[in-house]
Amino acid sequence: MDQHSGIMTSASASDYIRRLQHYSRHDKNGNIYRPLANFLDTKTKKMRIDESVDEPSERCVWYMMVQSNIATDMVPILSLSDLKSIESSSNFSACSGRLIFLRGFPSAKWLAILGHLYQVTPDVWRRHLDFLSQIGEGFFQVTSLPSWRSHVFHLRICSLGGWRNHWQFIKHSIEHLHRMAARDMESYRASLGRADDWKQGDSVVRRYMIHDKTYFSIEQHVTVYMYHDRDTEPWTIIVLSDCGDDLDTKHHGPWVRFQDSKLFPTPRSDGDELLNTASWKQDFGNPNDHGLIEAKLSQSLSEIHVGYGKKLDPEGMAHNPFYAIYEIFLQCASAECQILDMVTTMIEEHEIGQSSPKKDAADYEASHTQLLHFQGFLEHRVESLRDILDIIRTHxxxxWAYPNERVAETVxxxxxxxxxxxxxxxxxxxxxxxxIERTISISMSLINMEQAKRSIDQNMTLFRFTVVASIYIPLSFTTSFFGMNFLEFGQGPLSIWVFFVASVPIFILSIFGLFIKRAWIEQLPARLGNKVTSWALRD
Structure with missing residues (x-):
């Protein structure tokens, strides 16, 4: 749908939902919007969707009014009246843009209200909530084309976690842990797709992977809607982040299956602010004042709104909305670097060199499995990094029009x-x-060498057994032969020629069965069946 299509001219938030419902049910291209329409309708039918009704956001909605002359703070929007009071204030007349953060699982009511107020195409909400259409809808998601990124784009951000107690994995192989993570994540996605027990602000995880018995990672999405009409002020940016409440507080996912699960903090910048104690107290204050409680599964990305924009140039943010989300990209780069540090360490453990300890075939096969795991993981990261680079180069x-050369140079x-x-x-x-490819090639060669060595050892064992058998089998035959009850040996009535008459045909049949073609034997029942059928027809 176009940015200014008929569905976007709703007179209220409730009309926004009704028009979306009508479009999803009666338009031939509207099927892909049906999960979103049902989600908005189901979650809001017990409440009035009207601009005069307040709904506490529990610090899940944050708002920044961007002005070119001063640096403004990111403030929480606890109700719709807070949003209206900000945009109706005298300061808003000098506003160049608005930056809105929605943390965690989004409220259906807030999506409808923001969609109505800022004329946001429902395609933005649909793409961010793509997990809603995983339950039996019978269609594929539409791939995000480069032209669509002019207003909306996705960032896929990984967070690294781990466990301290390795003893709990003694009974599990790494392949078993991989399968367990995939199976548990399927159940988690099914619960997420139904969205029955999910509340506003709950953190959402898109991918979960166990890398070894020490580290795991989760992937979460950040969807950015950026609309800027050069003839219309102010610009609007809405950031929907999967990161909300701590992951160990609600909807326990597979990452808390084991004891002492913990997510590692991700540095947001180069750390220069640590040298400025006064600035830290002024910008951040007490973490609990912002609702940031220390927990094992708290995430750095969920705190990005705290002190957001303090290091950015106010004039640059006012004249370039893409520059206003600069810190989100920095956070994404820091998280990516942390993940790559972990992968580098893991690959070094499995690399093969002159100083590497000697391993057997089982160790090489385990390393080969791990390397294939990291290869698939990194190929997914390549796709994400390429998309981000395209976004940065495009926007x-x-x-952009800047007031002076200093601002243009800074941006x-x-x-x-x-x-x-x-x-x-x-x-x-x-x-x-x-x-990884080089190490996999070497490991495969070493595995083949180990298998060849094992085959040689087995052949040598069989050779020794054959040598021993070649000595004892003739002796066994001799003793058995002279122990028979034949007339010539004075033991019975039969002649010794009876033995040769019975043995020679059996020997010939054995030789014939040894050299006969296996394919002919497999086809023999069919041939006999055809002959029996032909005989029956004749009769």
Whole structure:
């Protein structure tokens, strides 16, 4: 649907939902919007969807009014009246743009209200909530084309976690842990697709992978809607992040199956702010004042709204909305670097060199399995990094109008820094993939050598057994032969020629069965069956 299609001209949030329902049910192209329409309708039918009704957001909706002359704070929107009071204030007249964060599982009511107020195409909500259409809808998701990224784009951000107690994995192989993670994640996605017990602010996980008996990772999405009409002010950016409440507070996923699960913190920048204690107290204050409670499965990305934009140039944010989300890309780059550090360490453990300890075939096969796992993981990261680079080059290099050269230089350097960082990360992933391919090739050769060595040892054992048998089998035959009850041996009435008459035909049949073609034997029942059928027809 187009940004200004008929479905977008709703007079209220409730009309926004009704028009979406009508479009999904009566338009031939509307089937893909049916899960979203049902979600909005089901979650809001017990409440009035009206601009005069308040709904507490529990610090899940944050708002920043961007002005060119001053740096403003990100403030929580606890109700719809808070949003209306901000945009009806005298300061809003000088506003150049608005930046809105929606943390965790989104509220259906807030989606309808924001969609109505800012004329957001439902395609934005549909693509972010793509997990709703996984339950028996019978169609594929529409791939995000480059032209569609002019207003909306996705970021796939990984968080690294781990366990301290390795003893709990003693009974499990790494292949079993991989299968267990995939199976548990299927159940989690099914629960997420139904969205029955999910509340606003619950964290959502798209992928979960166990890498070894120490580390695991989760992948979450950040969807950014950015609309800027050069003739209309202010611009609007809505950020929908999967990161909300701590992952160990609600909807326990497979990442808490084992004891002492913990997510590692991701640095948001180069750490220069640690040297400025006064700035830290002013910008961040007490973490509990922002609802940030220390927990084992808390995420750095869920805290990105705290002190957001303090290091960005206010004039640059006002004149370039893409620059206003610069810190989100920095967080994504830091998380990606942390993940690649872990993968690098894991690959070094499985690489084969002169200093590597001697391993047997089972160890090489285990390493081969792990390397294939990391190869698939990194190929997925390549796709994500390429998409991000395309987004930065498309939006960061646009000819935005700046008030002076200083602002243009500041924003240009920030864009160049992002491109440099993500190009470095992409090169690093490609280097890791080459190392994996080389190590896999060597490990396969060593596995084949170990198997060949094992075959040689088995053949040598069989040879020794054959030598021993060649000595004792004739002796056994001799003793058996002279122990028979024949007339010539004075033991019985039969002649010894009876033995040869009976043995020679059996020997000939054995030789014939040894050299007969296996295919002919397999076809023999069919041939006999055909002959029996032909005889029956004759009769």
């Amino acid at each position: 960061g290099k646009k000819p 240009g350097k920030a864009t160049d820094k992002l491109i440099e960082d993500f190009e470095y990360l992409l090169r690093r992933v490609h280097n890791l993939l080459r190392r």
